[in-house]
Amino acid sequence: MKKSIRLRELQERIGEREKSRGKNAAYFKLVEEVGELAEVIRRNQRLKTKQTIKGTVEEELYDVLRSVVALANAYNIDLEECRLLKEAYQDMRRK
Numbered sequence: 001m002k003k004s005i006r007l008r009e010l011q012e013r014i015g016e017r018e019k020s021r022g023k024n025a026a027y028f029k030l031v032e033e034v035g036e037l038a039e040v041i042r043r044n045q046r047l048k049t050k051q052t053i054k055g056t057v058e059e060e061l062y063d064v065l066r067s068v069v070a071l072a073n074a075y076n077i078d079l080e081e082c083r084l085l086k087e088a089y090q091d092m093r094r095k
Contacts, residue, residue: 008080014066015073026074030067036060 005013021029037060047058072079 006080007083008078011069011073011079014069018070018073021070021074023071023074026067026071030064030071033060033063033067037064 040055040057040060045056047053047056053059069079
């Protein structure tokens, strides 16, 4: 298993796996995953060993990330380009 991955590559991988999900479905999946994340944070359910990711903050954080990427894909948004634009905007505001 590859340890690190670039944002654009992650977006491509998720796009291959979730091609059929439309904008509304991607949005509602994100909302669902944020709710699940809130629940495991409330319970402080953390990863203890590599075999116990199910139902943990770590699992739900990844699910939220995957859902954000799927939503960006549904809108044909390049998240790497967004990152660069946002960082440039923030840098400009700090000056």
